[in-house]
Amino acid sequence: MNSYTAQKAYYSQKIEETPDWEMAGLFADEGITGTSMKKRKEFNCMITACKRGRIDLILTKSLSRFARNTVDCLEIVRMLKARGIGVIFEKENINTLTVSSEFLITLFSGFAQAESESLSTNVGLGIRMAMKDGKVNFHYNTMLGYRKGEDGKPEIVPEEAQVIRRIYQRYLDGCSEGQIAKELDREGTPTAKGVKAWSHQVVHSILCNEKYIGDALLQKTYVTDCINKQVKKNNGELPQYYIENNHPAIIPRNIYQQVREEMTRRASKRKVMQKSGKTEQGKYSGKYALSEKLICGECGTPYKRCTWARNGEKRIVWRCISRLEFGKKYCHESPTMPEDKLQSAILTVLNRAARQNSEFHDEVLDIVCAAKCGPQDSTVDLLAMERRLEELTEQQNRLLDRVLANMADTTLTDQLKELADEKQALTDAISAAKADALRKANQESRVEEFREFIAQNSQGFTQYDDEVVRKMVERITVIDAETILVRLRDSDVEIEQTVC
Incomplete structure (x- = not known):
């Protein structure tokens, strides 16, 4: 016997035991949320029936079943009381028509809200621990290009992947996000199941989604609390986790990087008309x-x-x-x-x-050669810097043990500071070297694409x-x-x- 059937049998028996009572209806929601009234369809139907004068008294098993938001609970109880409608909470033995009921409702609903907040915190911690362990949740209904495979992992949908690749290519061809959306709409290209129609926002989200290169950035947004349920963009309030090579990629990394660079280039341009001074861009x-x-x-x-x-x-x-x-x-x-x-x-x-006259052909060959040689040389330097960083980390750990054993020795403290400064400078140099290697690799890719395009034409x-x-x-x-x-x-x- 489920919860709804059990409650119906319970209250039907109570009505039979009280001959002068007549049941106006049984209102029971699924256990989705008690902190918000928006998704409680049955509860809202009950309140509407009260406003229309069809209910004189509400029987509730416990206050936590009625509401888990103290403010909402008090507002509804006061509204019902003003209309002469009482609410009886059996577990707490409270009748809202009595004088002391509001204090007790505040007290017990506060306990119920605190319980919900505690549960929400625990669930949130569990989700963040899963993110830390690299567990990625896919929203297949609103994401084009992937579906849940038989093994439970994401797999590529070939037809949808073609649409994704086309969006990236059209953007690199010079089309704006709005133009791409209009093309897809005009051709009747299907969207993801949870998306109603193509728009420049939908195209932008696809172009910025790292999941299409096989990676996943976790905790992009977060919910403020279990009462307001406001979703905010995570701008450093909570830690984020980046998982590489989590699933099959649809877009190559160099193409994704080219799109990001093109976005930055377009965003950096100013309006063409400026009355205040000379226009440069x-x-x-x-x-x-x-x-x-x-x-x-x-x-x-x-x-x-x-x-x-x-x-x-x-x-x-x-x-x-x-x-x-x-x-x-x-x-x-x-x-x-x-x-x-x-x-x-x-x-x-x-x-x-x-x-391909000879001058242009030789120029392209020189650039391609430089692009190919650049990342190889930088890779050697990068490996050397990473080995040096490991050595510095080991030295820092050994020196830190000595400093903790002898806190009064200023010489050891100065040495530790020098190591920390050198380590920070080396970390910055490694980041710069990686960015430079990526830039050269992207240049090589663009030149190769350019040559292929010329060869085709x-x-x-x-x-x-x-x-x-x-x-x-x-x-x-x-x-x-x-x-x-x-x-x-x-x-x-x-x-x-x-x-x-």
């Missing part, structure tokens, strides 16, 4: 590739796409933002560039690069394409009305081209 735009790549050779300000209308004819041109905003105050001679001629000149440069391009420009071009400098200088991505190669 443009806000990232996913609409036109030239919005962030076309730069004025005189003042270094980005160019902006404009529409000119003369004699009933519209014409698309690109103009220096500083010249548009401040006239000739900062920029005196920046030319206006017609879009069609500009795109034609850029297309010519891309075709020259795609055909060795016959050249038939028309201008913003995505191709984002893949191949780092910056385009406007020298004058007839000349531009195109710098290719991940290289020092700059190609001068005439605009005509």
Whole structure:
């Protein structure tokens, strides 16, 4: 017999023993929470029935079954009492219609709340101990790309993994998060089960989720307490645990790192219009590739796409933002560039690069070689520094024992401080070396991808394409009305081209 059936039989018998009573209903919630009224469907139905005058008296087994939040309990009891409705708590032998009932309710509900808080604390400690031991909980309903395998561990869903890979690639192609979301919505790409529709927030969370590289960061958020149940982002209030290689990866680490770098680059850009002074950078735009790549050779300000209308004819041109905003105050001679001629000149440069003339080919080979050699040399230095760090740690432990045995010896104390300073400097150097090795490895990966893209398009391009420009071009400098200088991505190669 379950709890609901047992309570129904119990109170049915009490009604039979009291002929002048009539049962208005039995209200019993599942054991989810007693500290909040939001999820207590049956309890709220009972309160509604009271407000409509259908209940005169409430029988409750104990106060902890009624509510475990002292404030809520008192508010509800006072509201019912004002309507002449009493609540009888059998275990505590309290009738809320009596004079002394409120003091007793405060006392016993406080005990019930304290019990819930203690239980919540113990559960939280258990969860944090599990995190410390490396146990990762997956929310499969709201996470695209993974499902629970037969062994209970995460396994990749091939169809969903393709969507994840596409999102990362489209972002690196230059698309904004909003553009990616619109593409997926337009094509009817299914979302995760717990997600209603694609949005730039959903795309952003996928791009920032370390689980797609096989890792897991635990305790990103935490619940403040069991009463308010407010979820907050963990900004150092509680320890976090990072688990590497916890499950199969969908995204390679170098691609994930490139996305993070691209996010940082886009976030660092300022608005293109600033009336207070000279504009140096443009806000990232996913609409036109030239919005962030076309730069004025005189003042270094980005160019902006404009529409000119003369004699009933519209014409698309690109103009220096500083010249548009401040006239000739900062920029005196920046030319206006017609879009069609500009795109034609850029297309010519891309075709020259795609055909791999000897100068460009040799430059790429030199960069690839430097990128490959860099991490190997740094690996040797890194291993040496890590061995030295282990030696310093052992020396520090031995010296610490001597210091504890002779606290008055200032010489030992000074030696211990020197070791600690050297250890800290070495730790910082190791972190910097790892970051540098990762940067070089990412550069190598980008150059290899660049070469593969050029190899795939060795016959050249038939028309201008913003995505191709984002893949191949780092910056385009406007020298004058007839000349531009195109710098290719991940290289020092700059190609001068005439605009005509």
